[in-house]
Amino acid sequence: MSIRLRLTLWYSGLLALALAGFGLFLFLLMNYYLHAELDGGMHARARELVGQMSGVGAVITYPDLNAFSAADTYIQIWRLEGGTPGLVERSRNLGTVTLPLPQSVAPDVEGNYTNSTVEGVPLRVHTLLFRYQDRPAGLVQVARTLWPVQATLARLRLVLLFSAIGVLALAGCLGWLLAAKALRPIAQIAAAADAIGESADLGQRVQYTGPPDELGELAGTFNEMLDRLEASHRSLAEAYVAQRRFVADASHELRTPLTIIRGNVDLLLRTGAQDEALADIASETERMGRMIGDLLALARADAGLRLDKEPLALQVVLTEAERRARRLAADQDVELTVDVKGAMGCQAEGSREHLLRMVVVLLDNAIKYTPAGGKIRLAAEPDGDGVRITVTDTGPGIAPEHLPHIFERFYRAGRTGSEGTGLGLPIAKWVAEEHGGRISVVSRLGEGSSFQVWLPTVPENVDH
Ligand code: ADP
Numbered sequence: 001m002s003i004r005l006r007l008t009l010w011y012s013g014l015l016a017l018a019l020a021g022f023g024l025f026l027f028l029l030m031n032y033y034l035h036a037e038l039d040g041g042m043h044a045r046a047r048e049l050v051g052q053m054s055g056v057g058a059v060i061t062y063p064d065l066n067a068f069s070a071a072d073t074y075i076q077i078w079r080l081e082g083g084t085p086g087l088v089e090r091s092r093n094l095g096t097v098t099l100p101l102p103q104s105v106a107p108d109v110e111g112n113y114t115n116s117t118v119e120g121v122p123l124r125v126h127t128l129l130f131r132y133q134d135r136p137a138g139l140v141q142v143a144r145t146l147w148p149v150q151a152t153l154a155r156l157r158l159v160l161l162f163s164a165i166g167v168l169a170l171a172g173c174l175g176w177l178l179a180a181k182a183l184r185p186i187a188q189i190a191a192a193a194d195a196i197g198e199s200a201d202l203g204q205r206v207q208y209t210g211p212p213d214e215l216g217e218l219a220g221t222f223n224e225m226l227d228r229l230e231a232s233h234r235s236l237a238e239a240y241v242a243q244r245r246f247v248a249d250a251s252h253e254l255r256t257p258l259t260i261i262r263g264n265v266d267l268l269l270r271t272g273a274q275d276e277a278l279a280d281i282a283s284e285t286e287r288m289g290r291m292i293g294d295l296l297a298l299a300r301a302d303a304g305l306r307l308d309k310e311p312l313a314l315q316v317v318l319t320e321a322e323r324r325a326r327r328l329a330a331d332q333d334v335e336l337t338v339d340v341k342g343a344m345g346c347q348a349e350g351s352r353e354h355l356l357r358m359v360v361v362l363l364d365n366a367i368k369y370t371p372a373g374g375k376i377r378l379a380a381e382p383d384g385d386g387v388r389i390t391v392t393d394t395g396p397g398i399a400p401e402h403l404p405h406i407f408e409r410f411y412r413a414g415r416t417g418s419e420g421t422g423l424g425l426p427i428a429k430w431v432a433e434e435h436g437g438r439i440s441v442v443s444r445l446g447e448g449s450s451f452q453v454w455l456p457t458v459p460e461n462v463d464h
Pocket residue numbers: 361365366369370393395396397398406411412413414415416419420421422423424425426449
């Protein structure tokens with residue numbers, strides 16, 4: 001059963017109950033008043049009759065009863081002598097009919113009222129005891145037909161019944177319409193949920209225009225839930241696309257060195273020109289090894305790898321990085337200056353291996369992209385709660401359109417040289433962030449680049 005029907009039934013049921021209670025109350029009240037009015041009239045008539053009685057000695061003289069009777073009013077007098085009442089006289093309109101006596105007649109002034117049916121006529125009978133010489137002397141009975149009272153009550157019953165049915169029908173219809181109006185937002189939410197289920201379009205929303213009541217709140221909550229669902233669905237979809245691109249790029253990047261190795265092996269087999277082919281094979285194998293190492297590092301980063309950190313002197317990392325860079329710089333004919341005195345004594349909580357890799361990536365790039373005769377500078381100095389490591393070069397610089405992307409995987413600005421893999425900077429960025437730091441770059445085309453890493457440090461005297 002729908003909520004709408006249930007609400008309407010409940011509402012109509014309660015209304016029917018209230019109407020029945022009210023109708024019953026009205027009916028009983030009317031019944032009471034009509035009888036009270038009737039009884040009052042009969043009592044007055046009986047008193048008037050008793051008032052006109054007169055007596056001489058033991059004999060009571062009664063007035064003419066027909067003067068007190070009417071078409072709907074009957075009079076009868078009993079004498080109380082010798083224990084059993086004896087009929088004295090009755091009004092003419094009673095004919096031979098005797099009004100019944102009540103079971104017991106209380107000797108009070110108000111008398112007694114009973115309903116009885118005589119010869120098929122419903123009667124209200126009033127019996128009043130009268131006294132003579134301080135003794136109960138007889139009974140006066142005044143009776144009236146109950147037809148007018150009964151007719152009025154029957155009419156009232158009909159009016160009440162039909163008006164209750166009318167009110168109920170009207171209230172039921174209105175309740176049905178009101179319930180529909182009140183439940184419309186729920187229907188809208190259900191329709192929106194249905195539509196989303198069918199079309200898988202999380203962009204749909206419930207259009208609620210009503211007041212900010214409970215249902216408005218429900219619609220709002222539902223829409224907020226859809227917002228969150230849509231956002232998480234979007235980020236999942238983006239992650240899925242990024243993952244696919246990553247796999248595609250990785251496969252592509254790995255195929256190139258393999259093709260070169262394959263070509264060289266063929267050449268070896270055909271001609272036996274060993275030296276050059278073997279050198280190619282060696283360098284491509286090394287490149288592949290590097291790339292696979294980088295991919296592995298990033299895959300571990302994606303899997304949520306936590307680095308093993310320990311307190312370490314940054315000086316050690318920087319010196320080792322310098323040593324490696326000097327070897328590379330010598331081959332490239334670039335001038336490397338190092339000024340890391342400012343970082344002397346700076347301690348960081350980190351992974352030595354990964355921090356070294358990060359600095360080497362930056363130095364390696366600088367050396368790789370700076371033409372012969374250029375200058376490269378590695379510097380480190382305290383900055384706030386941490387240390388700032390800067391790698392500056394006088395190389396070609398990076399075009400503004402590439403700058404926002406160079407930390408993305410496999411992104412290679414302008415495909416400079418065949419050496420790189422496009423994975424160095426993403427790894428450096430990951431390492432910096434894993435240590436609670438950040439990496440940034442300032443570069444101008446033709447003027448060189450400057451990469452900066454800020455890392456938080458820990459106070460030197462902390463005992464670990
Ligand atoms: P790659 O293996 O290609 O060097 P990276 O992720 O380390 O990959 O760098 C991404 C790209 O950023 C490089 O391909 C290069 O175009 C650009 N780049 C990085 N460092 C420098 C630099 N010092 N000078 C000029 N361009 C740079």
